[in-house]
Amino acid sequence: MTTTDAQTSAELPSTMRAVVVHGPEDYRLEERPVPTPGPGELLLRTDAVGVCASDLKCYHGAEKFWGGEYNEAWAEKNRIPGHEFVGTIVAAGEGALQARGAELGQRLACEQIVPCWDCLYCSRGGYWMCEPHDMFGFKGFDGAMAEYVLVPERALTHLVSPELPGQHAAFSEPLSCALHAVERGNIQFEDTVVIAGAGPIGLSAIAGVRQKNPLRVIALDMVDEKLELAKACGADITINIAEENAEAKIKELTGGYGADVYIEATGHPSAVQQGLNLLRKLGRFVEYSVFKDKASVDWSIISDDKELDVLGAHLGPHCWPAAIKLIEDGKLPMDEVCTHQFPLERFQEALDLVGDSSGGSVKVSILPNGPIPDGTANNLAA
Structure with missing residues (x-):
């Protein structure tokens, strides 16, 4: 990299530590070259990368719907995982800073999808449904479970x-x-x-619904501690479905009719039938979760019984500025949501904790460059 081609904020190392996918349940910490940004590209020093249920399903070998059928591993081999991340700009290829209105030393969050900007969906404005569907950490581009991450020219970024x-x-x-x-x-x-x-998506949905100010926001879960956190995020009413009949309780609250809107954020097949049952006629079912197992439901509830609107939701198009503002404005109990942070060398523990329903975690993150918070319940580095 030369000063005529790019800008750097400091002398950069030649190698970095990175988690690398070798196959299902075979992720390894390795030394990789630090990427050099070309024209239009940025290099970020990774500040944090979240670990989510999608990462865990990928780790265990789940397949993804690419190209018409479930026929490809969710993450490519030799790929660095990590799709929910922020980092500090430390180097930039020619024209990259000007194109993004950014400067060296600023922090960026990157949308997880890297659109092609050429397919049918991109050309019609639906970039989040891009047909090639390259995504950081899964397909096409390395993610941020590494000390540095390269941001390609096609990526979408937001200042944080x-x-x-x-x-x-x-x-x-x-x-x-x-x-x-x-x-x-x-x-x-x-x-x-x-x-x-x-969990992280459900709590986020509760916070978002609260911003819409409907008559009632009701949270369902099986863990009382998470339901308390749901209240802090904006739920008016919480129901522990292990102890109460959610359908009966919600119909009691709504004069026997049922809920108007149901947002599914568990990833468990039983939650699909639950939602169909507790919605009123002409209600709206929003499915966000990624499922490990297929869901089987009474499809006639959707049509003949209730004439429901069933809506999918994928990624976060056009919602990043609002999400960043909610966090920056201190509207959410972030210390209670972001419960556990790990250094990069303990990535396996981070993955395992996400899969441990009894582990007491909400949002698990990896801080590849530190520092791990100390003096708090979040400190797992000791």
């Missing part, structure tokens, strides 16, 4: 305050996704809205 802890700033990715699901629900002031699941 450097004052935020890295794990809080990286939460803009799941929050933007949940806000898109909320938008899909077309929530009205008089609605009773039910969110199934009080």
Whole structure:
């Protein structure tokens, strides 16, 4: 890299530590060359990368719907995972800073998809459904479970305050996704809205629904501690489905009719039938989760019984500025949401904790360049 080709904020190392995919349940910490940004590209020093359920399903060998059928591993081999991240700009290829209105030393969050900008969907404005569907950490481009990450020219980026802890700033990715699901629900002031699941996406959806100010926001989960956090994020009513009949309770609250909107954020097949049952006629079902197992439901509920609107939600298009603002404005209990941070060398523990329903985690993050918070319950580095 020369000063005529690019700009750098400091002398950069030649190699970096990175987690690399070798196959299902075979991720390894390796030394990789630090990428050199070409024209239009940026290099970020990774501040934080979140670990989500999609990462875990990928780790265990789940397949993804690419090209018409489930026929490809979710992440390519030799790929660096990590799709929800923020980083500080440390180097830029020719024209990259000007194109993004950014400067060296600023912090960026990157949308997880890297659109082709040429397919049918991109040309019609639906970039988040891009047909090639390259995504950081899964397909086409390395992600951020590494000390540095390269941002290609085609990627979408958003400035984020450097004052935020890295794990809080990286939460803009799941929050933007949940806000898109909320938008899909077309929530009205008089609605009773039910969110199934009080994990990172569910809590984010609760926060987003609260911004729409419907009549009632109801959270469902099986863990009382998560339901308490749901209240802090904006739920009016919480129901522990292990102890109460959610359908009966919601119908009691709504004069026997049922909820207007149901947002599914658990990834468990049983939550699909649950939503169909507790919605009123002409209600709206929004599906966000990525499922490990197929869901089987009574399809006639959707048509003949209730004439429901069933809506999918994928990624977080056009919701990133709002998500970042919610976090920067201190509207969410981020210290309680971002419960666990790990150094890069303990990536395996981070993955395992996401898969441990009894581990007490909400949002797990990796801080490839440190520092791990100390003196708090979040400190797992000791």
